[in-house]
Amino acid sequence: MKSQEFSFRSRIKSFRFAMEGIGSFFQREHNAWLHFMATIAVITLTALVGVTKNELLALVFAIGFVWVAEMFNTCIERVMDFVSDQRHAEIKFIKDLAAGAVLVSAVTALAVGAIVFIPKLF
Numbered sequence: 001m002k003s004q005e006f007s008f009r010s011r012i013k014s015f016r017f018a019m020e021g022i023g024s025f026f027q028r029e030h031n032a033w034l035h036f037m038a039t040i041a042v043i044t045l046t047a048l049v050g051v052t053k054n055e056l057l058a059l060v061f062a063i064g065f066v067w068v069a070e071m072f073n074t075c076i077e078r079v080m081d082f083v084s085d086q087r088h089a090e091i092k093f094i095k096d097l098a099a100g101a102v103l104v105s106a107v108t109a110l111a112v113g114a115i116v117f118i119p120k121l122f
């Protein structure tokens with residue numbers, strides 16, 4: 001692979017493509033809006049009950065973790081649908097594994113939320 005010289009213009013272009021990717025995620029995936037509403041709910045709760053800096057760090061990472069897992073899951077689903085429209089056991093395995101990763105991230109975020117908020121609410 002040819003190495004390219006660093007250029008701010010191409011970095012800005014890459015950033016714009018990444019933002020377009022996030023925009024498409026919202027346009028095409030209902031799950032994006034569910035995560036958005038969940039994120040707003042957590043931010044609201046955080047503002048209402050108050051959290052320490054470390055708790056905030058844990059919450060920010062938990063939220064980001066779920067977003068990243070969901071976005072990669074969408075990529076994998078789309079690639080698989082693009083590669084073949086036939087049913088195939090290996091495609092099922094790959095899609096289900098990616099969906100499993102989202103579930104792991106969601107359970108992790110739920111655990112972080114419970115650890116932070118339950119003692120403050122009850």
Ligand SMILES: Nc1ncnc2c1ncn2[C@@H]1O[C@H](COP(=O)(O)OP(=O)(O)OP(=O)(O)O)[C@@H](O)[C@H]1O
Nearest residue numbers: 077084085086087088089090091092093095096099
């Ligand atoms: N081409 C395929 N070959 C084999 N199994 C598939 C294929 N496409 C999807 N599946 C499997 O069928 C089940 C449902 O698939 P589907 O894509 O509808 O999942 P979903 O979770 O409902 O997706 P979405 O989030 O897009 O609604 C899953 O277990 C998935 O792995």
